[in-house]
Amino acid sequence: MTPGRRSSTFTRLLRHGFTDPSGAERLLDSPELALVKADPVLLEALGATADPDLALRGLVRLLEAQPAPTDHRELLDTLIAAKPLRDRLLGVLGASAALADHLARHPHDWQELVTYEPRDLHPGVTEFERGLAEATDQVELRVAYRRCLLSIAARDVCGTTDVTQTAAELADLATATLRAALAMAEKEAPQDAQACRLAVIAMGKCGGHELNYVSDVDVIFVAEPTQGTDETKALRSATKLASHMMRICSETTIEGSIWPVDANLRPEGRNGPLVRTLSSHLAYYQRWAKTWEFQALLKARPVAGDKELGEAYTDALTPMVWQAADRENFVPDVQKMRRRVVENIPPAEIDRELKLGPGGLRDVEFAVQLLQLVHGRTDQTLRSGTTLKALQALATGGYVGREDAARLDEAYRFLRELEHRIQLFQLRRTHLVPEAEEDLRRLGRSLGLRTDPVAGLRREWKRHTGVVRRLHEKIFYRPLLDAVAQLAPGETRLSAEAARARLVALGYADPAAALRHLEALASGVTRKAAIQRTLLPVLLGWFADSADPDAGLLNFRKVSDALGKTPWYLRLLRDEGAAAENLARVLSAGRLAPDLLLRAPEAVALLGDGDAGGLEPRGRAQLEQEITAAVNRAENAEQGVTAARGVRRRELFRTAAADIVGSYGTETTPAEPDEGVLLDRTGNAISDLTAATLAGTLRAVVRETWGDTLPTKFAIIGMGRFGGHELGYGSDADVLFVHEPREGVDEHEAAKAANKVVAEMRRLLQLPSADPPLLIDADLRPEGKSGPLVRTLKSYEAYYRRWSLGWESQALLRAEPVAGDAELGRRFMTLIDPLRYPAHGLDDDAVREIRRLKARMESERLPRGADPKLHTKLGPGGLSDVEWTVQLLQLRHAWEVPGLRTPRTREALAAAREAGLIGAEDAAVLDEAWVLASRVRNAVMLVRGRAGDTFPTEPRELAAVGRYLGYGEGRAGDMLDAYRRTARRARTVVDELFYAG
Known part of the structure; x- marks a missing residue:
């Protein structure tokens, strides 16, 4: 062959879509393929397949397998002459290496594709039974099964049948195969066949007439004794027949296997008997069956064995x-079952999972089935076991919008067809989209994507999964609005009763109230109502995803009533995707954030991405500047503190909203990966806000009575969680007050002024208000409640030098100036450093005293009736355990380890680990326990609107706490177990380090 001629063939092959034209050219140069090479029609037909190289190699193998030259020539002549055969055979060879293997082993089976008559286009069970009839053993049954499968695949890849027809044909072939296998089993054990009536009930995709090329065939067996046979013997015989039938289909022979028969959907699953009587089935479903088992029965239909018994089974169970x-x-x-499926997907596969992943086939099926079960109680037109038929019925009945149903139908068909093509290649059970370029190219071309098939496939796949994810939520909620929004006459709408039924099914406890809210929000022809109708379907979904959907919807109505006439409000929710979802999460997460928002609805603007600042916490300096400016504009101290409290309310909402969004996560903002980071951000934000509020209050009091300058220098020292930047939503502000007379000012006058400042600050901050209280607690001062509220620096020095107790040195570990005279605050810190960081640490007596105090506190301060294992502050492994352990390390070693000189618990713990004072694993255990306990306390305050140190007992509140901590619906028990486990591990470390170390 001349180089020029070779180049011409190479170019032709390249043009026809061959990716290895050199290899194809070598194959075509063989004498056996001279006709193929010379015939442009054959080359064009090869180029039209999903993988021309694969098709050519398969054709070569098939030709080589022909037993005689005449057979070889007959095949080629028929290919050239008959376009239907050419398209079918080459189409299969270009899409399925496994069927090419079958044809190479059974070289005459290509003749199954020659017939092209109307009766051949859509065969049913009868035709497939005829095709399997000659099989006398397992091997022959497998060959006959593959021969039938070959004809299904040929019609599929040529577009003669669509994906739903192909799936139905596969289910019919499975039905015929089950019947043939059962007949073989009965033939081998006639005595068992005579002792019982056995019916095979198809479940899952086989039952729904939507089977894959390669899939487990789910079945349930039901049996009854024949006349004169006792039930025990009949069930034993039926079990033998059922087991034998399953082996015939499932076992691997020289011709491979057909598919596994899976009976695990039966009552009690693998632990239950393989075969039951009808009465036993009924008793189980009446007493013990779980919700998902009824969902599975949606697709149940008798397919083999005793037809009358099978129909009796479905007739009896369908009403249930x-x-x-x-x-x-x-x-x-139902949601738990779907969530469990997703959780079991390996992380490395979730983005390739076509069936079970987000936006995959199972999302469509679960959505359709849930709507069927909700509305099919009263509407029998919805009772179909086939997904797309049920979806069409839902659209016809007005339960799903017609356009939405059409888009979901299109997406489902695409995903199912892609699944079919993936499985067809090797006839292996998989739902993973392959990663190799050649595989993606073949798949893209098989779906008609001929221009850049790889990129086209990825684009279409992403588009359709996106449609599924969006419509998955929308199809639940849009018809609810159609029921109440007084839309145009003639439009199909849900009845109010159907709308209520759906709200109940979605978790709304008071559907009547929910419908009233929807009517108030969405009725009418105003622009506001129109925008609400656009927003509500998605918002309802987000509310339903929370622990308290009713509260979310009610709060949204309240906010909308307050801001509905404000032009920017609905525009913000409509145009900024993050704002609407953030608002939904915040309104349904508990009481605190909605209460804050309803007192200042304009704070909704914080939830967007615009110029309002978003949810990023503001720093102390920025807050002090704003609060001071507001105080300076006020006419008196009371108005000034009211303004300061207004800023605090808004910023508390900002912090709470950021915390909720960070903990719950949204589509636009995933949940925070590090709970410690989220907790630190919240603690810093609340502590800075409290410090700025105290600074503003101090400024208001001084300004009203003394003008710009107080007769005495005055500083506020944060203590406890305040000093440690660890405040939670329900924390008091532990403080010490210190003053020092200015030069020339009488000490008595200075003390009088300082005490007046403290008294007035406390009075103003405790005035009745709808704002969250800010309680100042000065009980950590010298002499406790018996001592003066405020002292001079010299008085503190004298006290600490002469009378200070060990617990006071420990308390001072978390002291930090937070407001007032900065220089006085620094001098106070210099004064107390020798007490809290004692030179050469603590002696043994001091350590024993600290341990004694801790043990006494554990025994005396735990509230009566509280479960110690779930008390976040005083229980084993709780906050007190961790903090006292860290503080003991600080008291003993801070003099020599500078990193321990910090008021922050987590920082001190990290410094102790770096210094080798605690092992890395023990430090991690304590840190995890402290973070978890702190987050539980924050969660309780967010959910209940009041502080608490234990988990709520009310189920919805407990579920809401769980959602904040990352536990989905129905996992409150897992949350409590995890807390106990974490606290138990922490207590073990505390026992070793604090009590025994």
Whole structure:
């Protein structure tokens, strides 16, 4: 062959889509393929396949396998002459290496594709039974099964059938195969066949007429004794027949296997008997069945064995299926099942998971099935086991918008067809989109994406999964609005009763109230109502995803009532995607954040991405500047403190909203990966805000009575969690007050002024108000409640020198100036450093005294009736345990380890670890426990609107705390177990380091 001729063939092959034209050219140069090479029609047909190289190699193998030259020539002549055969055979060879293997082993089976008549286009069970009839053993059954599969695949890849018809044909072939296998089993054990009536019920995709090329075939067996046979013997015989039938289909022979028969959907799953009587099935479903088992029965249909018994089974169980939505916790059970499926996907595979991943096939199926179960109780047109037929019925009935149903139908068809093509290649059970370029190219071309098939496939896949994810939520909520929004006459709408039923199913406890809110928000023809109708479907979904959907919807109505006439409000929610979702999460997360927002609804602007500052906490200097400016504009101290409290309210909302969004996560903002980072940010924000509020209050009091200058220098020292930048939403502000007379000012006058400042600050901050209280607690001062509220620096020095006790040195570890005279604050810190960082640490007596105090506190201060294992402050492994352990390390070693000289617990713990005073693993255990306990306390305050040191007992509140901590619906028990486990590990470390170390 001349180089020029070779180059021409190479170019032709390249043009026809061959990726290895050199290899293809070598194959075509063989004498056996001279006709193929010379015939432009054959080359064009090869180029039209999903993988021309694969198709050519398969054709070569098939030709080589022909037993005689005449067979070889007959195949080529028929290919050239008959376009239907050419398209079918080459289409299969270009899409399925596994079917090419079958044809190479059974070289005459290509003739199955020659017939092209109307009766051949859509075969059913009868035609497939005819195709399997000659099989007398397992091996022959597998060959006959593959021969039938070959014809299904040929119609599929040529577009003669669409994806739903292909899936139905696969289910019919499975039905015929089950019947053939059962007949073989009965033939080998006639005595068992005579002892029982056995029915095979198809479940899952086989039952729904939507089977894959390669899939487990889910079944349930039901049996009854024949006349004269006792039940025990009949069940034993039926179990033998069922087991034998399963082996015939599942076992691997020289011709491979057909598919596994899976009976795990039966009552009690793998632990239950393989075969039951009808009465036993009924008893189980009436007493013990879980919600998902009724959901699975949606697709049940008799396919093999005793037809009358099979129909009796479905007739008896069908009414139970359509009562499942009345069960307690129906929707949470369905959601839990879906969530469990997603959680079991390996992280490395979730982005490639076509069936189970987000936006995948299972999302469509679960959404459709949930709507069927909710509305199918009263609407029998919805009772189909086939997903797309059910979706069409939902659209016809007005339960899903027609356009949405059409888009979901399109996405589902694409995903199913992609799944079929993936499985067809090797006839292996997989739902993972491959990663190799050649595989993606073949798949893209098989779906008709001929221009840049790899990029086209990725683009279409992403587009369709995105549609599924969006519509998955929308199809639940849009018809609710159609029921109440007084839309145009003639439009199909849900009845109010159906709308209520759906709200109940979605977790709304008071559907009547929810419908009233929807009507108030969305009724009418105003622009406001129109925008609300656009927003509410998505918002309702987010509310339903929370622990208290009713509260979320009610709070949204209140905010909308307050801001509905404000032009920027609805525009913000409509145009800034983050704002609407952030608002939904905040309004349904508990009481604190909504209460703060409803007192200042304009703070909704913080939830967007615009110029309002977003949810990023503001620093102390910025806060002090704003509060001081507001105080200076006020007419008197009371108005000044009111202004300061207004800023505090807004900033508390900002902090709480950021905390909720960071903890719950949204589509636009994933949950924080590091809970410690989130906690530190919250603690810093609240501590800075408290310091700025105290500074503003101090300024207001001084300004009203003394003008610009107080007769005495005055500083506020933060203590406890305040000094440690660790305040939570429900924390008091522990402080010490210190003053020092200015030059020339009488000490008595200075003390009088300082005490007046403290008294007035406390009075103003405690005035009745709807704002969250800011309680000043000065009980850590010298002499406690018996001592003066404020002292001079000299008085503190004298006291600490003569009378200071060990607990006071420990308390001073978390002291830090927070407001007032900065220089006086620094001098106070210099004064107390020798007490809290004693030279050469503590002697043994001091250590024993600290341990004694800690043990006494544990025994005396725990509230009566509280569960110690769940008390976040005083329980084993709680905040007190960790903090006292860290503080003991500070008292003993801070004199020699500078990193321990910090008021922050986590910083001190990290410094102790770096200095080798505590092992890395023990430090991690204590840190985890401290962070978790602190977050639980914050969660309780966010959810209940009042502080608490233990988990709530009310189920919705407990569930809301769980959501904040990252535990989804129905996992409150997991949360409590995790807390106990974490606290128990921490207590073990405390026992070793604090009590025994």
